[in-house]
Amino acid sequence: MKILTVLLTATSAAVALGVPLANAQSNSLTVAWYGGNWGEAFQACVAAPFTAQTGITVVADIGTSTTTLAKLQQQASAPTIDVAYLDGGISELAQAAGVLAPIDLETLPNSKNLLKEAAYRDSDAVFAVSGGYYSLGLTYRTDEINEAPTSWEELWNEDHVGAVTIPSPSNSAGVPFIFFLNRMLGGAPTDVSETFERLSQLDAGLFFDSSGAASNAFQSGEVTIGAHFNVGAWALADSGVPVTFVVPQEGVWATDARLHLIKGGPNPAGAAQFLDTAMSAEAAACLAEKLYLGPAITGVDLTPEVNRKLPWGEKGSVSDLNLSDWNEVNGRRAEITERWNREVAR
Template sequence: MKNRRITTFTFTAFATAFLAAPASAQESITVATYGGEWGAALQACIIDPFTEATGITVTPEPGVSAVTLSKLLQQKDAPVLDAVWMDGGVSEQAAAQGIVAPIDPEKLPGVAGMLEEGVYKDDEGNIFAVSTGYYSLGLVYNTDQVETAPKSWKDLWNGEYAGAVTFPSPSNAMGVPFLAELAKVEGTPLSEVDPVLDNIKELQVAAYFDTAGAGTNLFQSGEVVAGAHYASSAYAMRDQKLPIAFVVPEEGAIGGDIRLHLVANTPRMEAAEKFVDFAIGKEPAACMAERIYVGPATKDVELSDDAKQRMPWGEGGSVKSLSLPNWNEINDNRATVIEKFNRTVAAR
C-alpha cells in the first residue's frame, strides 16, 4: 500500500519467552492475511518470526477482507481459519455476526501495551479486534505540475487541478470513508450525502481508482496531478524519484488500520492467541512501520528517522492526528451511498 528500506529484527525477547514452552512439531494454525506488499510485510515481520520463536507453523491464506468475512460465515460451525486480518468496517461486521471470538487480555498480555485507539470493543466491553498498524488517505500532488499545493480537501476543487483529479471509488476500502469525510466537512450526516455528491459532480475527475495500485498508475502516467491517495503509495512514488508529495489535510488524514481477530469456535485457540499476542508486540510493530510505513498501534515503538517522516499522520503527529471513520455509521449507510454515487456520479 514500495520501494523501501527493510530493517531486520532478531525478535530475541519473543523467542526467549515462547521457547520456554515449545510447541508440538505438528502444531499449526491458518491465518487470513492480505496479498501483495502487505502480505509480504506480514510474512516477514510477524509470521516467520513467530514460527521461529514458537515452532508453530502458520499457513497464510491471502485475500481481501470481504472474502475473508464470507469464509468465516461459511465456516462458522467448523472453522478452518484460526486468526484473521480484516480492515476496519468489515471488522465491525464480523463482530456483530458473532464469528470472531473475544480477546482476553489476561491471555494476551500484549494488549496492555497497546494504544487505546488500537483496541476495539463491542457494546458489552469485549475486545473483538486489535490493530497491527494504521495507514491513511491524504492529499497527494505532482510537485512539477502543481504550483499551489493543496492544504484542504476543499482544495481538490481548485481550477488548477481541473480534469486531473482522482480519489478512491466506493469499492475501495477508503472510498466510502472519503465521502463520509467530505460530508463531515460540509456539516451533513452521511445519511444525507446528496449535497456531497452534487459537489463531486462539479469536480472534474480524470478517473476514480478501485485499488491503491490503480491510483498510483494514474499519477505515474501523468493522467492526474492531484487527489486523495494513500500516504504509503505517495512515499513509494517518491522513492522512485517521482515528483510526488503527500500532505496531511488540515482536516486530518483519513485513518484506517489492519486488524487482527481470533476466530470463534477454532479448536486451535491457544495457538491462535499466542500468534495474536506476538503480532502486537513492539518488534513486529517496528518492523511493519519500517517496511511499509504503517503507524504502530503499540506503545513506545522505536523508529528510524526515515520511518518517523513517513508515518500516516505526518511527521510529528500521532494516531490522534488522524480522522478516524465512524465505521458503524458507514456500514449503516454504505449500500445507499454506493447506489447514489453510481447513479448520480459514476454514470455521468
C-alpha cells in the same frame, strides 16, 4: 527459558479460550492477510519472528478483507483459518456475523502497550486489535505541481481539471471518505446533499476501485493530484515516482488493519500467541518501516524519515486521525453507493 515462557503463554491463552490442553499446541497456523507488499510485510514483521519464537509454521491465506469474511462465513462450522487481518468496517461485519472469538488481553503480555483506542469491543468483549493505522491523504505529482497543497479544496482547483482521483464506493475507503468530506464541508450527519453536489462538480480523471489502480494512475501521469493512501503513495515515492503525500489542514480519513481470532479455529493457543507477537514493539517498528503503518502500541522508536511518512504526518499522532464510526458507515453504505451511482458516476 524463552521457549518455556512461550509455551506457558500459549497454554494460558488456551485455557482462557476454553481449549483442551491436549490440543493447545500445533505445528502450523493459518493466517488470512492481504496480498502484495502488505502480505510480504506481515510475513517478515510478524510471521517470521513468531515462527522463530514458537516453531509454529505460518500458512498464509491471501485475500482481501471481503473475500476473507466470505470464506469465514462459508467455513463457520469448520474453519481452517486461525487468525485474520481485516480492515476496519469489515471487522465490525465479521463480529456481527458471529465468526470471531473474543480476545483475552490479560493473557497476552504485549497488550499492556496497546493504545486504548486500538482494542475494539462489542459490549465488554474485545473482538479485534489494531495491527497499525493508515490514512487517505492528499497525494500529488511533484513534477506537475510546484507548491504543496494545504487543503482538500485543492481537488476542485481548475488547474487540475481531468487529473484528479478519489476512491469510489467500491473501494473500502469510498463511503467513509464521503462522510469525512461531509464533516469537512459542515454538513449535518444525516444530510450529505451538499457533499454530493460538490462531488458531482469534480472533474476527475479516475474514481479508483482499488489502491493499485490509484498507484498506477499516479505513476502513469493519468492523474496529478487526489486522495491516496499513505502506504501506496510513499511506496511510489520510494520507487522513484515523483509523488508525495501531505496531510491537509482539515486532516485525513484513516482506518487500520486489525487482527482477529477465529471462532473454532484449529489452533487457538497459537493464534493468541500470534496476536501477542503482532503487538510487540519489534513488529510495530518493522511494519512502520516497510509499510509506514502507524503503530497501535506505545514505545516504538522510529527514524525521522519513517516518522514523517506515517498516516498522521511528521508532527501528528493517532489522536489527529479521523476514524470512522463503522456502524454508521455500514448502515448507510447501500444508500450512499446508490446515490453515488446516480449523481456522480454518470
